[in-house]
Amino acid sequence: MQTHQQVSGKAGIWLRRIGTAAAAGVALVWLGGLLFSSGGQATAEALAAGREMFLHEWQVNEPFGANRDPLVAATGDGLGPVFNAKSCVACHFQAGVGGAGLNKQNVLAFDVVATKTNPKFHAGVVHAASIGDRNQESPSEVNTLFPIVQGEQRRIAGCTITIPDFNPVSFIPINPPALFGSGDVDRISDQAIRGYQRSRQLAIYPQEIRGNFSATPAGRLRVLPGGRVGKFGWKAQFATLDEFVASACAVEIGLSNPKRRQDRPHQQGEDRDSAMDMSADQLFSLTAYTGSLARPLRVLPDDSAGRVAVERGEALFSTVGCADCHTPTLGGVAGMYSDLLLHKLEEDRNGAGGYGRINPDLPIPDDQPLPNEWKTPALWGVADSAPYFHDGASPTLESAILRHGSQAKNVTERFQLLPPADQQAVIRFLKTLRAPQAEPAPQAVELVNR
Ligand code: HEC
Ligand code: HEC
Numbered sequence: 001m002q003t004h005q006q007v008s009g010k011a012g013i014w015l016r017r018i019g020t021a022a023a024a025g026v027a028l029v030w031l032g033g034l035l036f037s038s039g040g041q042a043t044a045e046a047l048a049a050g051r052e053m054f055l056h057e058w059q060v061n062e063p064f065g066a067n068r069d070p071l072v073a074a075t076g077d078g079l080g081p082v083f084n085a086k087s088c089v090a091c092h093f094q095a096g097v098g099g100a101g102l103n104k105q106n107v108l109a110f111d112v113v114a115t116k117t118n119p120k121f122h123a124g125v126v127h128a129a130s131i132g133d134r135n136q137e138s139p140s141e142v143n144t145l146f147p148i149v150q151g152e153q154r155r156i157a158g159c160t161i162t163i164p165d166f167n168p169v170s171f172i173p174i175n176p177p178a179l180f181g182s183g184d185v186d187r188i189s190d191q192a193i194r195g196y197q198r199s200r201q202l203a204i205y206p207q208e209i210r211g212n213f214s215a216t217p218a219g220r221l222r223v224l225p226g227g228r229v230g231k232f233g234w235k236a237q238f239a240t241l242d243e244f245v246a247s248a249c250a251v252e253i254g255l256s257n258p259k260r261r262q263d264r265p266h267q268q269g270e271d272r273d274s275a276m277d278m279s280a281d282q283l284f285s286l287t288a289y290t291g292s293l294a295r296p297l298r299v300l301p302d303d304s305a306g307r308v309a310v311e312r313g314e315a316l317f318s319t320v321g322c323a324d325c326h327t328p329t330l331g332g333v334a335g336m337y338s339d340l341l342l343h344k345l346e347e348d349r350n351g352a353g354g355y356g357r358i359n360p361d362l363p364i365p366d367d368q369p370l371p372n373e374w375k376t377p378a379l380w381g382v383a384d385s386a387p388y389f390h391d392g393a394s395p396t397l398e399s400a401i402l403r404h405g406s407q408a409k410n411v412t413e414r415f416q417l418l419p420p421a422d423q424q425a426v427i428r429f430l431k432t433l434r435a436p437q438a439e440p441a442p443q444a445v446e447l448v449n450r
Contacts, residue, residue: 083252092176100178103173106176108173110125122146127265182293204218222341230340322411322415326379337380337382380433
């Protein structure tokens with residue numbers, strides 16, 4: 001099915017830029033393996049078409065899709081009716097095309113825990129923009145759709161307990177991550193992620209038998225329908241790159257495609273009656289291009305004292321326990337620094353992981369992440385992707401590290417006990433994890449967004 005999981009890498013033009021950087025005295029070390037993977041089915045034409053789609057600024061009712069591809073019905077409505085930006089690159093541009101976004105590009109997501117009247121877990125996006133005023137969405141309409149559940153007094157085992165009101169909806173700004181190396185992430189097998197998770201559990205178990213509970217807990221797999229393991233998204237909500245790209249087209253830009261229709265305004269779901277804005281071929285090209293974005297690289301300082309500090313920082317990253325979750329290599333992909341598992345870095349506020357939002361009658365099902373569970377982000381390229389964390393609320397690497405609590409509490413304490421020079425060495429190591437030499441993003445890209 002996923003024939004395009006192996007796409008040939010975008011070889012070529014950026015190598016010249018790399019050559020220039022190397023000549024300027026910057027030591028470049030590629031992260032293991034081949035510079036570009038090859039052997040896939042995507043042709044140079046498909047990658048070029050995908051690049052064009054990634055950069056294209058969509059207009060309402062424009063026949064971009066139809067013109068390029070006779071198989072696309074000319075009835076698609078182009079941009080919208082609800083959308084967050086007009087192009088992929090509007091949100092993915094830092095350090096070049098495909099990079100991370102700033103807080104200005106955050107998407108306002110929400111989730112709704114199950115209640116008696118709405119017994120299904122729900123997640124969605126409040127779109128920032130619309131075609132026509134009456135299509136414009138707002139957070140308050142989500143609150144109206146999923147109202148506050150009134151509290152009550154209950155008698156349990158002879159005692160009266162008060163169950164407070166609870167709001168099933170929570171809004172979370174979500175920061176756009178960098179997409180460099182996503183083709184490599186796509187190729188990591190489910191078995192590799194399951195295997196790492198099991199090995200962590202096996203390593204911890206004997207320690208716990210001896211009464212030592214200081215080890216970092218193994219993360220949780222996000223198992224999706226069909227038993228597949230989630231890899232993409234801050235909640236690991238998608239298993240493959242093509243599913244994520246299809247959803248990004250539909251949700252962020254309002255482009256109906258064969259895998260996911262655009263959202264119907266105010267309904268928080270797909271508009272199954274909408275006509276196609278893109279063909280299967282175009283989706284394939286866009287996915288192939290996204291998967292061909294070069295993987296991040298390491299840029300070492302050119303002075304030897306700097307390199308010694310980086311080496312020390314890299315060693316400390318493992319010894320204090322960062323690498324328990326940010327494992328350097330997973331499924332043969334070297335230098336990614338993620339286990340792709342869900343972890344809690346914030347304490348539960350009511351003992352159930354729900355920020356006081358858990359309905360005692362309807363707990364969150366096991367296959368749903370808790371509100372405070374997030375996938376370990378890959379740290380490759382992290383020096384060029386600020387701000388940090390799912391909500392972009394941590395402006396610097398230091399603040400991101402110190403925000404690690406709960407399951408990472410012991411690791412953070414060990415980090416804080418390091419002498420200042422060693423803490424700086426860890427940061428210096430993180431600063432060697434750079435974006436690849438990517439195509440520069442068009443200059444006005446930030447302005448086309450909102
Ligand atoms: C309005 C800003 C915005 C636009 C426009 C946008 N994205 Fe994103 N993108 C995001 C955010 C925010 C996330 C993180 C979402 C999440 O994890 O829930 C994301 C995540 C992704 C991911 C998953 C990366 C990973 O490793 O988890 C892919 C792939 C992606 N976007 C591709 C695209 C493509 C292709 C387009 C154009 C069709 C696009 N995006 C347009 C904001 C945007
Ligand atoms: C228990 C697992 C775990 C451990 C241990 C851990 N991290 Fe993380 N790290 C995460 C998760 C999960 C996130 C994302 C949290 C979020 O977005 O809410 C994260 C986020 C980050 C980020 C921000 C990345 C980004 O793209 O936003 C940095 C930087 C980071 N960690 C560095 C470290 C360092 C350095 C250490 C050791 C001192 C460490 N982490 C230990 C799980 C862990």
